[in-house]
Amino acid sequence: MFDPSNFQHFLEASPLPMWVYEIPTLRFVWANAAAIDLYGYSLADFQQMTILDIRPAEDRPEVAQLARNEDRIEANRSRVWQHLAKNGSGLDVRVTTVDLLPPGCGLRLALVEDVSSFTSMTRALEHMAKHDAATGLLNPGTLAHLLDAGLLGSHYEIASLRLQGLTEVSELFGSSVALTVAKEVILFLQSGRGGDLWGFQAPNCILVASAHAESLRELVVKASDFLEKPVPAEGSQWQIYLRCGLSRFPQDGSRAEQIIACAGLAARLRRVESNPAAPSVYTAALGERSRRRRRLAVELRRAIREEEIEVYFQPIVRAVENDGGTHLRKYEALSRWQLNGEPVPPSEFIPIVESVGLSKELLRLIMKRSFEVVTTLRERGLDCLVTVNVPAIASVLADLPDELLAFSERHGIRPDCIGIEVTESALIDDDAHWRKSFALLRYMGVHVAIDDFGTGFNTLSYLDRLPADVIKLDRTFIGQIFVNDRQALICASLIRLAHGLGLKVVAEGVEDEEQRQWLLKHGCDELQGYLIGRPISFSQVLDSLPASAGHEVVVAHDAVKAS
Known part of the structure; x- marks a missing residue:
């Protein structure tokens, strides 16, 4: 029989909880x-209890088995358990045991260390590692791990719900406001649903994985309907828009992280004007386009650095015949690029240039080529005006006057021999930048043309303030002249309006004689298109020029236009 008096000082002096129990009965004999x-x-309570009485019911079979294990090393190995206090609260404890002497006495001493604070911290750190800190939803890595572990079975779908406008809310009003808005959306969407796995991918994407495809599509409709109206939060209303992409396992990838990426790609590439209740479903073709875009972005950086972008020139002529013929006055220079011998359409590579921040570098290359054109033609006795098309990017517009002046001084050419073309969006999107830059450009004598005129929503409201000499009617107007009477009326009205403001008009995309005659009848000043001539190399331009000096040639380089 265990006599505590032999160990009284040791037991009572220990700051750590200790007890002795009988191995056969598991009954407490002593507690300090x-x-x-x-x-x-x-102490009396303890002596009426077994060690199973302080354990949760689900742990008791394992505890009993270990306590009676004949392998003493395994039975006495230190372990972390959950214990129950008298008031029902849980305790996380590390229990280390040792069999008392003499051998075979059937008594075991337990040393207990309260590790509740440590385990709470550990659980908190584990939660932080597995969840998005802001929303509390699973992070993408944990979501992928659970899906790969088979939590939703062998077939599932993932919806990537991008909350367009949430990032802007954060930038303008703070991250706490954006978080509140996101939580309102999440709370609404999660109500009444079960069996899904929810995650969040910063800064604005809710991820939902479900084994039930139809249910997931119903959730997309629910989200679309909810976001039709502003989201109430922080005492205000916040307009958020939905862009949703769907992907499927195993059709779209062998690992969950691939499925998540595919859903996100489908959401990112979704057209803004598409019906938000009809999600964009990932396809192999969509993935291939994305991979090609990434490859082109890498190659474009190299191509611009190594000056592989070529310039072709398309003639622009006066609409009114002079001296018995139509005289060439201008060329629009169009960017051309070949990758491994295959041409890449400008409509494909120009948007990539803008999206990856290469516009300024490409513009510098084009300006360099344009100044070289002016120099070469002037050496042949030809008076030239070169127009460079400038992207609608604030930083590019802000630096443009200094860039032009530097090139002008380097080549010994007056700035008024250079002009620019800029789209309407540059004027509409960033009023402050273009006003300052254009004031400097006009002071330098730089000619200005407004490209793709008529395609912006606010064109007429800006028309009286456009710092331009020329407007270029977009090809969509010209192509519809004999197809749509309303378009023809608009086109004719724009020509009259421009002339009333003292602006010249250039028609782009003229492809047949009937269009040319219509434009001539309505007073269009200049024409450009396949009817007039296709883009040609600079050497071909030189071969086509008349030998006589004094002929005015205007070369307009389109650095950013996807023609």
Whole structure:
């Protein structure tokens, strides 16, 4: 029989809870004061209990089996358990045991260390590692791990719900406001749903994985309907728009992280004007386009650095015949690029240039070529005006006057021999930047043309303030002259309006004689298109020029236009 008096000082002096129990019955024999304080039981209470009584019911079979294990090393190995105090609260404890002497006495001493604070911290850190800190939803890595572990079975779909406008809310009003808005959306969408796995991918994407495809599509409709109206949060209303992409396992990838990426790609490439209740479903073709875009972005950086972008020139002529013929006055220079011998359409590579921040570098290359054109033609006795098309990017517009002046000084050419073309969006999107830049450009004598005129929503409201000499009617107007009477009326009205403001008009995309005659009848000043001539190389331009000096040639380089 265990005599505590032999160990009284040791047991009572220990700051850690300790007790002795009988191995066969698992009944407590002794507990020290620290154990009584921690668990809330008196010594008499302990002696009426077994070690199973302080364990959750689900742990008791394992505890009993280990306690009676004949392998003493395994039975006495230190372990972390959950214990129950007298008041029902849970305790996380590390229990280390040792069999008492003499051997075979059937008694075991337990040393207990309260690790509740440590385990709470550990659980908090594990939660932080597995969840998005802002929303509390699973992070993409944890979501992928659970899906790969088969939590939703062998077939599932993932919806990537991008909350367009949430990033702007954060930038303008703070991250706490954006978080509140996101939580309102999440709370609404999660109501009444079960069996899904939810995640969040910063800064604005809710991820939902479900084994039930139809249910997931119903969730997309629910989200679309909810976001039709502003989201109420922080005492205000916030307009958020939905862009949704769907992907499927195993059709779209062998790992969950691939499925998540595919859903996100489908959402990002979704057309803004598409019906938000009809999600964009990932396809192999969509993935291939994305991979090609990434490859082109890398190659474009190299091509611009190594000056592989070529310039072709398309003639622009006066609409009114002079001296018995139509005289060439201008060329629009169009960017051309070949990758591994295959041409890449400008409509494909120009948007990539803008999206990856290469517009300024490409513009510098084009300006360099344009100044070289002016120099070469002037050496042949030809008076030239070169117009460079400038992207609608604030930083590019802000630096443009200094860039032009530097090139002008380097080549010994007056700035008024250079002009620019700029789209309407540059004027509409960033009023402050273009006003300052254009004031400097006009002071330098730079000619200005407004490209793709008529395609912007606010064209007429800006027309009286456009710092331009020329407007270029977009090819969409010209192509519809004999197809749509309303378009023809608009086109004729724009020509009259421009002339009333003292602006010249250039028609782009003229492809047949009937269009040319119509434009001539309505007073269009200049024409450009396949009817007039296709883009040609600079050497071909030189071969086509008349030998006589004094002929005015205007070369307009389109650095950013996807023609």
